Amino acid sequence: MIIIPTRLASTRFANKILADIGGVPMFVKTAQLASQCDDVIVACDDEDVAKIAAKFGIKAIMTSKAHDSGTDRINEAAKKLSLSSDEIIINLQADEPFFEEKNLAKFKDFTNQRINDGAFMTSCLKFTDHEKAQNPNLVKVITDKDDYAIYFSRSLIPYPRSRCELYKAHIGIYGYSVDTLAQFCSLTTKELENIEKLEQLRALSSGKKIAMLEINSNSIGIDTIEDLKAAANKFGFNSSLLQ
Known part of the structure; x- marks a missing residue:
């Protein structure tokens, strides 16, 4: 099952989950993409968002406004849905409306395998260049020889004291079992999580293993209005926010 956490409040981009992507709200666009791969539920904190989801034929479940992270929101949704403890959940961020179906299917298979092999959770990465990596909104990750995450940061990691041409950019998708x-x-x-505002650091700080899947993706996560402009230029859609 794919659960998309949606929070209406956003500090960097007000109401970004409702951003117009070619005439469709961003979270709806993401859900439509995800529905080609698996059953989809939108975990929301606002009745208006639930009504929009229903208008587009997307299942939604109400969750608390008080959650610190999307993962906490998904956990509440999983409890309300009474899912079995071994069911695999894919957490796809609402701001990833261009994440490719083939990569979503690949990640789903990867998650099933790695969770069964003992990983605590899974996520994705792709390579990016030095210029793009300097953007603090693009989260970077370093991994060990077995492709487990060592650390995530908004800063450049590894720090390029010597030449570093490529960086591993984190993609906002996670997988875990209900358990x-x-x-x-x-x-x-939560100390590192609160400093970097990256929830996955909660798991690493507790010594948990996050298995990372390397993919090739042209997706653009929409964190800011500048990201929306870049996506519109790249994927050729109109948006009322850019007029």
């Missing part, structure tokens, strides 16, 4: 999801939400190791 490991519940474990994640019970963790109290």
Whole structure:
């Protein structure tokens, strides 16, 4: 199952989940893409968002406005849906409306395999250049020899004291079982998470293993209005926010 966490409030881009993507709200565009791969639920914190989802034939479930992260929101949704403890959940961010179906299917298979092999959770990365990596809105990750995450940061990692041409850019998608999801939400190791505002650091701080899948993707995560402009130029859609 794919669960898309949606939070209406956003500090960098007000109401970004409703941003117009070719006449469709961004979170709807993401859900439509995801529905080609698996069952989709939107976990939302606003009745108007739930009504918009229903208008487009997308299932939605209401969750608390008080959650610190999208993963906490998904955990509440999983409990309300009474999912079995071993069911695999894919957490696709609402601001990833251009994440390719083939990569979503690949990630779903990867998650099933790696969770069964003992990983706590999974995520994705792609390579990017030095110029793009300097953007703090693009999260970077470093990994070990077995492709487990060592650390995530908004800063450049590794720090290029010597020449570094390519960086590993994190893509906002996660996978876990219902059981490991519940474990994640019970963790109290939030110091690094609160500093970087990256929820996956909660798991790493507790010594949990995050298996990373390397993919080739042209997707653009929409964190700012500048990202929306870049996506419109790249994918050729109109948006009322850019007129």
